Amino acid sequence: MMNVSIIAGGAGFIGCNLLPMLAQEGRQLVILDNLSRGQERYLGSAKSIAHDRIHFFNTDLSDRSATLNVFKWAKGLGFVDEVWHLAANSDIPAGVIDPMVDLKDTFLTTFEILNAMKECDIRSIHFASSSAIYGDLGSTLLHEGIGPLLPISNYGAMKLASEAQISAAAENFLERANIFRFPNVVGTPATHGVILDFINKLYKNDNVLNVLGNGTQQKSYLHVSDLVNALLLIRSKSIKGNVEVVNVGPIDEGITVKSIAEKVVANISPNAQIIYGEGGKGWVGDVPKFTYSTERLQSYGWLPKLNSAQAIERAINEISLELAK
Amino acid sequence: MMNVSIIAGGAGFIGCNLLPMLAQEGRQLVILDNLSRGQERYLGSAKSIAHDRIHFFNTDLSDRSATLNVFKWAKGLGFVDEVWHLAANSDIPAGVIDPMVDLKDTFLTTFEILNAMKECDIRSIHFASSSAIYGDLGSTLLHEGIGPLLPISNYGAMKLASEAQISAAAENFLERANIFRFPNVVGTPATHGVILDFINKLYKNDNVLNVLGNGTQQKSYLHVSDLVNALLLIRSKSIKGNVEVVNVGPIDEGITVKSIAEKVVANISPNAQIIYGEGGKGWVGDVPKFTYSTERLQSYGWLPKLNSAQAIERAINEISLELAK
Numbered sequence: 001m002m003n004v005s006i007i008a009g010g011a012g013f014i015g016c017n018l019l020p021m022l023a024q025e026g027r028q029l030v031i032l033d034n035l036s037r038g039q040e041r042y043l044g045s046a047k048s049i050a051h052d053r054i055h056f057f058n059t060d061l062s063d064r065s066a067t068l069n070v071f072k073w074a075k076g077l078g079f080v081d082e083v084w085h086l087a088a089n090s091d092i093p094a095g096v097i098d099p100m101v102d103l104k105d106t107f108l109t110t111f112e113i114l115n116a117m118k119e120c121d122i123r124s125i126h127f128a129s130s131s132a133i134y135g136d137l138g139s140t141l142l143h144e145g146i147g148p149l150l151p152i153s154n155y156g157a158m159k160l161a162s163e164a165q166i167s168a169a170a171e172n173f174l175e176r177a178n179i180f181r182f183p184n185v186v187g188t189p190a191t192h193g194v195i196l197d198f199i200n201k202l203y204k205n206d207n208v209l210n211v212l213g214n215g216t217q218q219k220s221y222l223h224v225s226d227l228v229n230a231l232l233l234i235r236s237k238s239i240k241g242n243v244e245v246v247n248v249g250p251i252d253e254g255i256t257v258k259s260i261a262e263k264v265v266a267n268i269s270p271n272a273q274i275i276y277g278e279g280g281k282g283w284v285g286d287v288p289k290f291t292y293s294t295e296r297l298q299s300y301g302w303l304p305k306l307n308s309a310q311a312i313e314r315a316i317n318e319i320s321l322e323l324a325k
Numbered sequence: 326m327m328n329v330s331i332i333a334g335g336a337g338f339i340g341c342n343l344l345p346m347l348a349q350e351g352r353q354l355v356i357l358d359n360l361s362r363g364q365e366r367y368l369g370s371a372k373s374i375a376h377d378r379i380h381f382f383n384t385d386l387s388d389r390s391a392t393l394n395v396f397k398w399a400k401g402l403g404f405v406d407e408v409w410h411l412a413a414n415s416d417i418p419a420g421v422i423d424p425m426v427d428l429k430d431t432f433l434t435t436f437e438i439l440n441a442m443k444e445c446d447i448r449s450i451h452f453a454s455s456s457a458i459y460g461d462l463g464s465t466l467l468h469e470g471i472g473p474l475l476p477i478s479n480y481g482a483m484k485l486a487s488e489a490q491i492s493a494a495a496e497n498f499l500e501r502a503n504i505f506r507f508p509n510v511v512g513t514p515a516t517h518g519v520i521l522d523f524i525n526k527l528y529k530n531d532n533v534l535n536v537l538g539n540g541t542q543q544k545s546y547l548h549v550s551d552l553v554n555a556l557l558l559i560r561s562k563s564i565k566g567n568v569e570v571v572n573v574g575p576i577d578e579g580i581t582v583k584s585i586a587e588k589v590v591a592n593i594s595p596n597a598q599i600i601y602g603e604g605g606k607g608w609v610g611d612v613p614k615f616t617y618s619t620e621r622l623q624s625y626g627w628l629p630k631l632n633s634a635q636a637i638e639r640a641i642n643e644i645s646l647e648l649a650k
Contacts, residue, residue: 096497099490103436107486111428135492147472148504148570151489152496161432161486164476165424167460171477172421179473245473 002078004028006071006122008061008113009087011038013191014128014182017224018084019046021232023053030074032059032067036105037090037191061087062108064115071116082124082235085113088159090192092132095154106158107165114169123175126235129163131183131247131292132156143293144181144245163245170243178238180231183249183292186315187224188322194257195312195319198264203323206269215258215276218289220250223311226304233302246300249292255308267316327403329353331396331447333386333438334412336363338516339453339507342549343409344371346557348378355399357384357392361430362415362516386412387433389440396441407449407560410438413484415517417457420479431483432490439494448500451560454488456508456572456617457481468618469506469570488570495568503563505556508574508617511640512549513647519582520637520644523589528648531594540583540601543614545575548636551629558627571625574617580633592641 005022007015010031015038022029023046031043035058047054055077057070074080088106089095095102110127117125134142135150151157163179170177190196201209222230230248238244258276265272280289294302306314330347332340335356340363347354348371356368360383372379380402382395399405413431414420420427435452442450459467460475476482488504495502515521526534547555555573563569583601590597605614619627631639 096493099436099440099493111424115424133489136496144473145471147474148469149472149474149485149489150492150495150568150570152493154490154493157486157489157493160474160489161482164458164474164482164485165479167475168421168424168477168479168482170475171461243475245475 002028004030004074004078004080005082005084006030006032006074006080007084007086008032008109009038010084011035011040011042011056012086013189014086014185014224014227016042016045016189017187017228018231019043020049021228023049028053028055028077030055030057030070030077032057032061032070033087034058034060042189062104062112064112067112068116068119071120071122075120080120080122082126083113083117083122085110085125085127088128089155092153092155099154102154102158106155107161110162110165114165118169118173123173125166125174126178126231127162127166127180129179129181130156130159131181131290133160133163133181134290137290139291141291141293142247144247144296167243176238176240177243178234179243179245180234181245181247182227184219184221185224185227186221186311188318190319190322194260195264195315198261199268199319199323202264202268202272207272209261209265209272209274211257211261211274211276213257213277213279213281215256215261216280217257218254220252220254220292221308221311222248222250222304223306223314226306230297230302233300237300246297247292247294248297249294250304250308250311251294251298252307253291255312259309260312263312264316267320327353329355329399329403329405330407330409331355331357331399331405332409332411333357333434334363335409336360336365336367336381337411338514339411339510339549339552341367341370341514342512342553343556344368345374346553348374353378353380353402355380355382355395355402357382357386357395358412359383359385367514387429387437389437392437393441393444396445396447400445405445405447407451408438408442408447410435410450410452413453414480417478417480424479427479427483431480432486435487435490439490443494443498448498450491450499451503451556452487452491452505454504454506455481455484456506456574456615458485458488458506459615462615464616466616466618467572469572469621492568501563501565502568503559504568504570505559506570506572507552509544509546510549510552511546511636513643515644515647519585520589520640523586524593524644524648527589527593527597532597534586534590534597534599536582536586536599536601538582538602538604538606540581540586541605542582543579545577545579545617546633546636547573547575547629548631548639551631555622555627558625562625571622572617572619573622574619575629575633575636576619576623577632578616580637585637588637589641592645
């Protein structure tokens with residue numbers, strides 16, 4: 001019997017970088033995505049590996065019966081031994097303005113995925129959580145063992161709610177739950193994020209780049225290729241019966257928004273003037289600086305190939321090439 | 326202008342012990358409750374203090390417009406300077422069987438209360454969270470600074486989700502948020518809980534008491550009178566602008582289910598035989614033992630009047646008297 005992976009939100013940025021790796025394992029891949037940010041054409045590289053094993057469904061994962069129906073269909077393909085849950089609203093400010101956005105797309109997706117897994121007796125989940133669950137703890141080192149967890153965006157809140165619901169499901173019926181707390185991830189296809197914003201602004205006006213906040217916000221960035229390697233490593237090594245919570249991120253202090261702005265300008269429009277806003281936050285819910293512990297991840301033997309600055313540089317090249325197509 | 330308190334879930338066990346204290350402050354009290362466990366007659370002692378300042382609405386707090394309408398109405402009474410959020414599903418096993426129960430009654434209540442607060446420009450919330458957000462950490466001392474938070478019931482998950490959503494709202498519009506992590510609370514009017522279960526079993530059959538689990542589960546219990554004092558203390562001392570997270574509980578190691586069973590039997594039916602089940606858990610989602618740090622609460626100058634064993638004894642007397650009425 002063939003192994004089957006279900007990938008929720010699989011037509012988005014992370015999904016389409018993960019899919020080819022899963023396809024190479026000879027699996028059937030069932031992808032559900034509402035295409036809010038994702039695109040069906042992003043499945044191209046996975047399809048080039050195994051066209052007949054890639055099955056795409058345009059599904060709202062917060063819709064109970066629609067989600068359950070696809071999960072049931074997937075069982076017909078073979079043994080569904082894992083669900084990757086990568087679906088979420090990725091527009092944090094939108095969720096701050098209207099919490100319903102994150103309730104529906106960031107949390108109810110989790111809720112309905114777990115419901116469908118229980119109904120279909122699927123017992124293993126890999127979940128894309130976020131560093132946003134930590135909130136703004138200033139200079140405190142963010143490792144998996146700290147609390148209280150006080151997210152400052154509804155996005156972070158609904159990621160934490162998702163972790164909690166998965167944890168409760170692990171007590172009830174799941175056999176394996178890997179919770180990955182993602183940092184900022186960069187690469188292509190770019191669906192959102194600071195680099196894409198900056199490049200798009202310069203495409204509209206190549207004389208000036210207006211930056212939200214004063215540019216001192218400092219964050220770590222991981223290239224999506226490193227991220228996917230980390231996910232697959234934990235998946236191969238985590239222990240059945242455990243809920244594994246792992247920060248995923250580079251091993252460095254991060255890079256400032258100012259530095260990113262300068263790199264984008266140098267690449268796209270070297271003569272543009274950079275104009276900064278006020279305050280240390282880009283928007284309500286933005287975490288201006290954090291120091292992220294990846295000790296646990298490293299204990300699995302993982303090392304990133306690129307640090308934050310290198311990841312940003314590579315992503316700027318990739319995204320500008322992608323946009324030039 | 327008169328101060329107004331909104332008390333969500335105010336006709337339940339905690340609410341009706343808190344209301345008289347608030348009524349004594351000369352406030353208007355607006356109580357919303359769906360009466361799933363609460364009862365309108367529980368408002369009696371508050372009404373005896375200030376009949377014309379107690380306003381009850383039978384409202385499903387997960388219903389957006391119904392909740393918002395009552396909040397708007399409350400603003401007509403004066404300055405709404407606080408919301409007490411005590412509403413939740415309190416039947417943990419029911420929420421394990423059907424996660425929708427806790428989604429709706431434990432989390433969406435929070436979600437809609439916050440929505441109504443934002444709409445009505447009400448900026449202070451006191452929230453009844455739970456020790457269940459910690460999950461089962463074995464013998465680890467449960468203090469507010471530990472993680473990861475891996476609840477093992479949907480009830481605990483949706484309490485943690487509520488904390489997170491309140492935290493995000495604090496970044497957005499709240500000025501004050503007190504998050505109280507309740508332990509097991511005992512007293513009257515008893516709407517649920519181990520003592521009521523045991524007494525009811527003995528009322529049905531006074532020869533035998535069947536206990537879920539092997540009786541070794543050990544938990545701390547706080548008497549509701551001590552709890553209310555703790556809430557009012559934190560409310561008076563917490564700092565504007567902060568999200569304050571405080572474990573509330575007695576200062577002892579707790580008491581075993583076996584000991585509670587024996588005390589109930591001694592009180593109700595001294596000749597009854599106690600028959601224990603198997604395993605260290607009473608049900609899926611039950612946390613068999615935890616050690617609860619109340620250091621933070623004590624730093625506010627708080628001391629409980631009763632320890633766990635005394636709280637249980639007093640509650641057994643109170644509940645048996647209440648049932649005999």
